[in-house]
Amino acid sequence: AQKVTQAQTEISVVEKEDVTLDCVYETRDTTYYLFWYKQPPSGELVFLIRRNSFDEQNEISGRYSWNFQKSTSSFNFTITASQVVDSAVYFCALSERDSSYKLIFGSGTRLLVRP
Amino acid sequence: KAGVTQTPRYLIKTRGQQVTLSCSPISGHRSVSWYQQTPGQGLQFLFEYFSETQRNKGNFPGRFSGRQFSNSRSEMNVSTLELGDSALYLCASSLVAARGVGELFFGEGSRLTVL
Numbered sequence: 001a002q003k004v005t006q007a008q009t010e011i012s013v014v015e016k017e018d019v020t021l022d023c024v025y026e027t028r029d030t031t032y033y034l035f036w037y038k039q040p041p042s043g044e045l046v047f048l049i050r051r052n053s054f055d056e057q058n059e060i061s062g063r064y065s066w067n068f069q070k071s072t073s074s075f076n077f078t079i080t081a082s083q084v085v086d087s088a089v090y091f092c093a094l095s096e097r098d099s100s101y102k103l104i105f106g107s108g109t110r111l112l113v114r115p
Numbered sequence: 116k117a118g119v120t121q122t123p124r125y126l127i128k129t130r131g132q133q134v135t136l137s138c139s140p141i142s143g144h145r146s147v148s149w150y151q152q153t154p155g156q157g158l159q160f161l162f163e164y165f166s167e168t169q170r171n172k173g174n175f176p177g178r179f180s181g182r183q184f185s186n187s188r189s190e191m192n193v194s195t196l197e198l199g200d201s202a203l204y205l206c207a208s209s210l211v212a213a214r215g216v217g218e219l220f221f222g223e224g225s226r227l228t229v230l
Contacts (some may be wrong), residue, residue: 022168033216035218035219042223043203043205043223043224043226044221044222044223045207045221046171046221047219047220047221048138050216050217050218053165063174069206082186091158093158095216096171101146101148101163101170101207101209101216101219102160102163102173102214103148103149103158103160103169103219104160105157105158105159106151106157107157108157108202
């Protein structure tokens, strides 16, 4: 069965520190998609990135970077030089199977960036 | 470009009543999904619609139903409300990719409180 684990419930850092959010997933499918979403206090889930199982290239987008490793079933997310505006709950998610829009979400990691 | 719009944003109902929530997807998006978010269960998939057809359904009782109209707008209905139905209900829309899973864009949600 598909499962997403975010072991870090809450992380607190001081502004400008780097922070890594961990995500470990389980699936028997060979084709799948992984996502990261950010949920600020307003409630809306903001899309950050989508990765398919065929593409293990790591990606950097501004202060954000993602490390996808199939060998360890991990899809970790790093924020460099964190800012107060990064404070939010971050969710990792897995599509149930290829071409399925049913996402399995992790329990989320609450990030607090203190000034 | 307008995002996903959900109405109402907040509502209070009493046990036994029913409720209808509405979702207008991003223009051009034909897939609409619904998720329930609670502190205890996290984010859980309810159902997904594409071209007025339900393609996928989560593990929720029959009291939860939905539909999609020809303009891709979607509604979900919960009948005979229970206290445990209190939650944030999130709608997501997506372009349907020729293959694989596209990006899902979420609305700000409808927060339902059942008294």
